Each structure stands twice: as structure tokens, then as C-alpha cells.
Amino acid sequence: MKASKRIINKIHNLGRTNSSSFGRKPTLYIHAGYPKTGTTSIQQYFLENRLLLQHYGILYPTVGLHGPGHVKFAISYLPKRYKERQRQANLLCEDIDRFDTRDVLLTELDKTWPSSHTVLITTESRLAIDNSGVEQLIQTYQPSFDIKVIIFLRRQDHYAESIIAQA
Numbered sequence: 001m002k003a004s005k006r007i008i009n010k011i012h013n014l015g016r017t018n019s020s021s022f023g024r025k026p027t028l029y030i031h032a033g034y035p036k037t038g039t040t041s042i043q044q045y046f047l048e049n050r051l052l053l054q055h056y057g058i059l060y061p062t063v064g065l066h067g068p069g070h071v072k073f074a075i076s077y078l079p080k081r082y083k084e085r086q087r088q089a090n091l092l093c094e095d096i097d098r099f100d101t102r103d104v105l106l107t108e109l110d111k112t113w114p115s116s117h118t119v120l121i122t123t124e125s126r127l128a129i130d131n132s133g134v135e136q137l138i139q140t141y142q143p144s145f146d147i148k149v150i151i152f153l154r155r156q157d158h159y160a161e162s163i164i165a166q167a
Contacts, residue, residue, distance in 0.1 A: 024117075026109060028145035030137070031122040032074075036162040037152040043068035043122050059116040063104040064096075064123075074123040076101045077133035102140050119145070 033039025046053065047068040050060045064073030076098040109119060141147055154162075 025144065025146050026113070026116070027118045027148060028141055029118065029120045029148050029150060031120065031150045031152075033122065033124055033152050034154065035124065036159050036166075037154045039122065039124055039152070040068065046120060046122060053120065054112065054116060057116055058118045058120055059109055059112055060120050061105055061108045063108055064101055064121070070121045070123045072096050073101055073121055074133075077137050079132065098136060098140050102144075106144060 031039075031042065033042065046060045047065075053060050061070075064070040064076070066072050076096040105119065109116060138147060
């Protein structure tokens with residue numbers, strides 16, 4: 001319960017610090033969560049509270065969603081060799097183009113602008129697999145957004161314990 005209140009307070013403050021104005025680009029927050037850092041819980045919370053987020057001017061878009069997170073968004077930035085692995089793991093059914101994803105995201109944002117001045121994308125660490133994916137993401141979105149990246153890390157000993165406990 002306390003964690004949920006902290007998240008709501010942070011969301012409220014985020015909405016206030018990024019108050020919209022027509023001369024300012026919206027902010028795109030990309031949460032690139034590494035495995036075993038609570039990413040799935042965070043994604044589930046954001047998905048279940050999309051209306052609350054929108055009340056504070058934060059769009060948790062539907063584009064690229066696969067479950068509670070934006071898996072397809074991240075996959076659109078993977079090199080072809082990694083996309084094939086995703087296809088084999090049944091996480092990717094169709095080829096996803098990053099420009100199509102961007103266009104759908106901008107359309108979704110336009111429907112809520114100017115009340116939505118912040119976009120929140122959350123995905124697992126697939127963006128960190130290859131630096132070219134991060135570079136492409138910046139090139140694709142920087143003309144339309146101020147980009148901020150959020151990464152949660154976990155102490156290696158705690159990460160190892162968590163992996164062993166899950167096995």
C-alpha cells in the first residue's frame with residue numbers, strides 16, 4: 001500500500017513539472033527494466049491505472065502493448081537476428097516497423113493533446129541488447145519528444161538469488 005501511494009505521488013509530481021504548453025514538446029519516458037527488478041509489477045500497475053495516469057497528463061499508450069508492457073515497441077528496435085529469436089519465442093508474430101509504431105503513438109497522443117503532455121513506455125531490457133537500437137530510438141523520437149530513459153538496476157548478489165529462487 002505504501003509503495004502505491006509513493007508511485008501516485010511521484011506521478012502527480014511528474015504531471016505538475018511537465019505542464020503542457022503548445023510551444024513545448026511532450027516528454028517521452030522510456031522505462032527499460034532489467035529482469036528481476038519489478039518491471040512486470042510496474043507495468044501491471046501502469047496498465048491498471050491508465051485513467052489515473054491520464055488524469056495527471058500521462059499517456060500509457062496502447063501501441064506496442066503485449067500484456068502489460070510495451071514489448072512490441074522494444075522489438076521494433078531490435079536487429080533482425082534478435083527479432084528472429086523473438087519470433088521463435090512467440091513474442092513477435094509480425095514484423096514491426098519502428099516508424100509505423102511511432103506514427104500510431106503520435107496519433108494516440110494527438111487524441112489526448114494537450115491534456116496528455118507526457119508519454120510513458122515501459123519494456124524489458126530488450127533495448128539494451130544493441131546500442132544501434134537505442135540510437136535508432138533517439139533518431140526516431142527526438143524530433144517529436146524530449147526523451148528521458150529510466151533504468152532500474154539490482155545488486156548483482158540479489159539478482160543471482162532471485163534467479164536461483166525462480167529456477
